[in-house]
Each structure stands twice: as C-alpha cells, then as structure tokens.
Amino acid sequence: MADGTSVDDEAGAARFAQLLADEQRVEPTDWMPEGYRKTLVRQISQHAHSEIIGMQPEGNWITRAPSLKRKAILMAKVQDEAGHGLYLYSAAQTLGTDRDTMFEQLITGKAKYSSIFNYTTPTWADMGSIGWLVDGAAICNQVPLCRASYGPYARAMVRICKEESFHQRQGFEILLTLMRGTEEQRAMAQESVNRWYAPALMMFGPPDDDSPNSKQSMAWNIKRFSNDDLRQRFVDMLVPQAEILGVTLPDPAIKWNEERGHYDFGDLDWAEFHEVLAGRGPANSIRVARRRQAHEDGAWVREAARAYADARADERLAS
Amino acid sequence: MTSPGESGGRETWPLWEVFVRSSRGLSHVHAGSLHAPDEIMAVRNARDLYTRRAEGVSIWVVPASAITASDPDARGAFFESPQGKEYRHATYYTESDSVPHL
Ligand SMILES: [Fe+2]
C-alpha cells in the first residue's frame, strides 16, 4: 500500500479491539496501537524500577535487624523485591525495549519509580510500616493488574501477588510486636505509622480528576479501578487493622460514613507528592546514586562471566 | 524470524527461557525468562528467581534464540485444520448421553 501497511494495521486494530472486548489477553506478537505499547513499557518499567529501588529502604536495616530471625525474614523479603523487578523487566522486554536501556534510564535519573521509596527509614519500626502500609497499598494496586490485558504483565503480577502477602503480614507483625512492648516501643511504632500513612495513600496516584492518563488505561483494560476507588478500598481495610494494632492513623477526618458504606478521610498533601515525584524528596538522589554505583561496581562481574562463557563456548567448538 | 521474548539489541547476556517441574510426575512448565552468560549460570539464576518457595524439583533452561515459534500472523490458517471437526470430541456424540459408563 502506498500509505504504508494500512491493510495489516486495520486488520490488526480490529483484532486488538475484539480481544479487549472479549476480555482476552494481548500477547507480544499481536498487533497493538503504538500508544498501548508505549503506555505499557512506561508503566511496567516504572513498576520494575520501583521494585529494584524499593530494596534500598529495607536493605538499610538488614544488618541491624533485632534478631537472626528478623534478619532472615528481611533478607527474604528484599530478595523477593529483586525477583519482582526481574519478572517485570522480562515483561517490559517483550514489548521491544531491552533491559540495558531500562537500567540506563534508571541510573541516569531519566526513569520514574514510585515516590514512596524516596522516604527514609530511620527506625526499625519503619520495617513494620513499610510491610503493612507500603506493601499493603502495593497489593491493593496489584491484584487488579493480574487481569491486565497484556498477557506477560498480568502473568508477572500473578506471581508477584502470591509473594506479596507475606510481605504485608511480616510488617504487620513487626508493628504488633512493638505495640505489645514497652512504652518506647509503642511510641516508635506510632511515630513510624505517622510518617508512612499519607505517603502510602499517595501511592495510588493523584485524584481521579487530576489523572489524565487513567481513562485511556482503563479503556485498554490495563487499569481496572480508578486511583480514588483503590485508595478508598485501602483506607477501608486499614482502619480495622489499625484498631487491632492499637495505632492511631494520623488523620482526624477518618470517620465511618453509613450512607456511603465507606470511611471518610481527609485530603492529602498533593504538593508534597509532586515535589517528591519531581526529585525533591528526602532520598531521591541517594536512591539513584546507590543504584548507579551498584550497577557500575558490578560491571566487572558481568564482563568476567561473559568472557568465561565465551571461552567455554570456544573450547567446545575446538574439541 | 524472532524468538518469543527476545527484544534484540545490545544486551550483555543472552536471554533464556525457564521451565520448571513443580513435582515428580508433572511436565516442565514455562515459568518465565532471565538473562545469564551461560547455561550453568542460567540454571542457578532460575533456581533463585523461580523456586524461592520450593516451587520446583527440576529446571530446564533453553536459549530464547533456539526456540522456533509458529508464525503469529498466520495463526488463523495454521490452526485451521481442527475447525469444523467437532466429531473429534466425545461431546459430539449426544445420542449416547443417557447410556451409563460411556
Ligand atoms: Fe514487590
């Protein structure tokens, strides 16, 4: 055709629309609109970067965890997050963007990742708050993604969700142990929850009327629920959990609304959200610098392993 | 022809597809992919990445570039043969529905 591959594109577009209408999955070799591909690469790689950067705030406490058991648990969790990053890079890669490119975007500060990981973890209680609130919010976000229309993404999410529930429970138990402890330990748990609560709620993204891309993502069956719906669902789960813990959620506006059948809660400080997202959070520069250093320090290992593999391949050819 | 999952380009290490057998008596099932310099590291990385919770008793790794896939654009024609051949399924034979043990 004179104007390119329009016949193929038209057939492809019709098939793509039909797959979505039938609640079917789109697979890597299917025709897909450029916008769909771009949105997915951006979302999946940002998600992968978040898992990888997310190892840092907790990795910070591995050597100082209060017992051998706590160390082992924390290491297992951080290792899971590395795995989540790798599942997601694999999924993004099926869309035609290679991993080295994604790594480079992360360590040069070009790529975004969840702004929650730009907050610091000054106390042991933060390991509890991260598990309970941050992994909790992540689960809330991720469960619907198990039904995302892009097959490799949905499959990665299924695997991730299976592993996440341990993360949330171990965090809850860290806080529970502290809340059953001394006055100082209870204060430490409360102080930590005070710091993490609002940033965790912001993990669902800006309010719906300030989230321009949500609508298209929902039309493509990538996103299943709006940011505000997911945030509401999360608050509804948190309130009774906080009661069991005996901590106070730092929002005086939280109140059961009989009519709506949901908890009301106060407005969030979106100016802070945008500041952190723009790179001016408490730990943005450290996070990226650390990641870059780890990547660069590991270069000789990657090269040596490659050289060894090449030498062995040559040997086999020669023999 | 491209292999499934391969994005080409400038990767340092090749891509491997990973298959895990979850217990004796079951097939190896595709679990995902990973990058590794050689087959030995690929098997080790696969263990760490896909069997952290005793999900497997055996692992296969295959270079993604060694996999040949059916042509995705020809899927209609390629898989046409079984179409309209419902008589290959037991459910086609309804006359015997009420007959026990059949
Ligand atoms: Fe994770």
Ligand SMILES: [Fe+2]
């Ligand atoms: Fe997690």
